[in-house]
Amino acid sequence: MSKSNIQLVDECDRFPYPDDNPASYKAHLENYWEFKVNGCNAVLGHMLDAVVLRFNFPANDWFVDYKNRTLTMLTSPTATPAQRSAVIAKALELAVQQDTFSVLRGWRNELYPVYGPGGEFLLEMERAASPLFGIVSYGVHATAYTKDANGELRIWVPRRSQTKQTWPGMLDNSVAGGMSTGEMPFECLVREAMEEASLPEAIVRANAVPVGCVSYVYVRDSAAGGETDLVQPEVEYVFDIPLDAETIPKPCDSEVQEFNLFSIDECKAALANGEFKPNCSVVLLDFFIRHGILTAENEPDYSTILARVHRRLEFPTRHLCDVAACL
Template sequence: MSSKSSYLGLVNEVDGFPDAATHPEAFAERTSEYSRFMHLNYTVGYIIPIVLDALKDTELSGDWWDIQPGVVRLCGDTVEERTKNMDKTTRRWREAQRFEILSGWRDEIYTVYAPKGSPFFYMERSAHPLFGVLAYGSHMTVYVPATPTTPLRIWVPRRAAGKATYPGMLDNTVAGGMGNGAGPWECIIKEAGEEASLEESLVRAKAKPVGFVSYFYVRHKEAGGEAGLLQPEIEYCYDMAVEAPDSGGPTLKPCDGEVAVHILMDIDEVVANLKNGKFKPNCSAVLLDFFIRHGIITAENEPDYLEIYTRLHRRLEFPTR
């Protein structure tokens, strides 16, 4: 039986890095293999050995990086200097084809934060997992509420077959990474139009912020690029209730080529696809959070309820926005 066949198995899939608070010995053993990416006395990421080896390259030593046993620091006294040094590093690797993950270069900038929400530096999105730094996204579940004759249904997109990451897998209705300084609400507005052809006025009127999920993902090959790269994330979550298409509600359809089709699935179909591993891992986390908030997963029907809930809202050890 697949480890994904239970709700807790789905959580284990997306939150696969030991938690220092609950499993200190496993955390210490795992992190002993890595270098801490530090700013002052704060850990902003973890660097695995293959990335450390690349940083130790003689062409990258000196003014760009300070590498000590177990600790790596990005040089530069200002945000601009640190951003420049990171950019020179990742572009050098891209030109040398050092890492497969950089073949998906997006020219989209993510922010890495220092304490109190101030920017530490900015970097290319595709290079983020090489440094194990915290990323952010926004995900929205668009659903048709249950009626006396129909169950609750969720609009589920299938990712385009040509996507570099998780091609052909199922996704959350609307989802996107928070790049270029955008906040979670702006991200949802943008992605709703691009991925689902939803009118901005409708989203602004009906979408509701409902919290977040957080986890520490260890990337698999399906994610694109090298397996084993580290990807801690916070996903801001939104719900949007709409009428069924035959009652005047919207029919979601792709717009930007990243989605192949949108399917209106009932809960049983969504659950079956979740447990068969058909959803992108972090999208499973968002759906499980939706299930808990809507009373589909409860303490009465799920023996792992408490662990599922707490693991979906993991306290991460990094400075946040």
């Protein structure tokens, strides 16, 4: 069955909204615990009930509050980010040794930051562990495109490797990747463009245009690899990369199988067939809106889609900078 654009958004932004149906939202939260850090009042993530109960948390480092369903790191309120990060690393090391979570088998040796209110840097943790704690993660997604002889847009679409742990064989955005601690959006884009698409740094710096962000709360299913129902709120910094006909993206690592040049109609068909990774569908819909391809005249759910792909997250986030200032 062909998928509508709003169904594609539903598949990516899957966590209930508190204002839409408060009773349903409250019932859904009964499956999750709050992740907190001593000295910070904010909830930093939603942890699946089964995850908290399977973790072997050292009692001197953590307080597991079964009544209020809250997991709190017991470091000093004045602890440094390094001290908090060491507590997380200790718990994860034990979980890996005991093979507690299959999602940790995809260990990346990349560290993701966790921010508190006001953008305070609280700690960092292994990327593969971030969905276990339900923290906000950050990344970049770019759409590389060119124009054919008739002036029509054509988009470079990669297919993910069949051996990737997450969403194997699905279509992706031209360039995409997670931002590690301390990394800025544009520099992350430059790095990922070379690693994934063999796009030279000079071309990316000269052509990439920062065009905003998309945000959503994904709830992982089996295609994501590892445990299901893990909460994954994300902020993706979005870029357009117009290319000339002579610049052709090519796979540079084992993550990408091939690149193909799709017409807009071919992109629409692949979206409707569910061939794109869920958050990549959202980035493409955002591209279509910005380029006047998807409008209020041809999409009945236009205003809802526009709002949903820019979700206000319930957790503290950091406004890294005006993305344009990173150029």
